[in-house]
Amino acid sequence: MTVSTTSPVFLPADVANRVVPCPRCSGTMVAAANATFHCIRCRMQVSAELFNPVAPVIHRPELALSEHATCVYHPQKRAVTVCHGTGNFICALCAVEIKGKTYSAQYLETSAGKKAIDGVAGQFLPRPDRVVRNILVALFIPYINALVLALFPVAAIYGYVQCSKITDLRRQNVLYRELVGKWRIVIDTILLSLVLAGWLLLVLVMVVLILRRYSYTSS
Numbered sequence: 239m240t241v242s243t244t245s246p247v248f249l250p251a252d253v254a255n256r257v258v259p260c261p262r263c264s265g266t267m268v269a270a271a272n273a274t275f276h277c278i279r280c281r282m283q284v285s286a287e288l289f290n291p292v293a294p295v296i297h298r299p300e301l302a303l304s305e306h307a308t309c310v311y312h313p314q315k316r317a318v319t320v321c322h323g324t325g326n327f328i329c330a331l332c333a334v335e336i337k338g339k340t341y342s343a344q345y346l347e348t349s350a351g352k353k354a355i356d357g358v359a360g361q362f363l364p365r366p367d368r369v370v371r372n373i374l375v376a377l378f379i380p381y382i383n384a385l386v387l388a389l390f391p392v393a394a395i396y397g398y399v400q401c402s403k404i405t406d407l408r409r410q411n412v413l414y415r416e417l418v419g420k421w422r423i424v425i426d427t428i429l430l431s432l433v434l435a436g437w438l439l440l441v442l443v444m445v446v447l448i449l450r451r452y453s454y455t456s457s
Contacts, residue, residue: 311344321345323354334413346416364407366400367418370426373397377433387437394434401427 258267258275265279276283307317309329317327321342332342345351373393376386386393404423408415 311342323351336413343412343416346413352417364403366403366407367422367426369400370397370404370430374426374429374433390434390437394430394437397426397430401430 259265260267260277260280260282261284262282263277263280265277267275267277267282267284269275274283274285307327309315309317309332310326311332312329315329315331318330319328319333319340320326321328321332322339323341323345326342328340328342332344334341334343334346341351341354373386373396377383401423404418404426408418408420408423
């Protein structure tokens with residue numbers, strides 16, 4: 239006995255390559271004429287509507303924040319975004335945007351944060367601290383150090399000007415203040431002063447030796 243259904247069954251167009259279970263006894267259904275299928279076990283017959291399935295399009299998920307999400311550093315303030323470095327919820331007070339990415343000011347104070355933004359900051363921030371460092375490093379490079387030492391008073395004055403710029407940038411720019419600590423200015427100024435003092439002492443000794451030699455030869 240064959241049992242027919244009035245409601246069609248919706249099946250993919252490539253159903254011929256698939257195993258279609260019977261909705262009644264879960265047996266195997268085979269294709270028949272006029273887009274119908276019948277079960278080889280219970281003889282149930284159903285009509286089928288074939289369709290071509292559309293592949294789902296998965297869009298990039300957008301950031302969703304709970305209405306009650308609070309800043310991990312300021313629990314009394316509502317979170318507005320997520321720190322790219324730690325993944326923590328942060329408020330507008332903590333958020334610092336760098337090249338399209340948002341970080342928390344607390345993360346930028348860590349060594350990982352400074353390392354992450356060091357290369358980025360150099361692209362759009364002046365770096366007078368690197369100028370001072372290059373002057374000091376040049377003293378240890380053969381051949382170049384001779385030229386630097388010969389003109390070191392000029393280099394030292396230029397270094398002091400850069401130290402002053404470091405102070406101004408730390409006062410005006412939050413990102414630069416997190417990147418360059420206040421002790422960097424003190425250390426650079428001390429090193430420049432020590433080298434300049436040594437240079438002046440060396441020049442003074444050379445002048446004394448030349449004067450003595452001149453007075454000895456003239457007598």
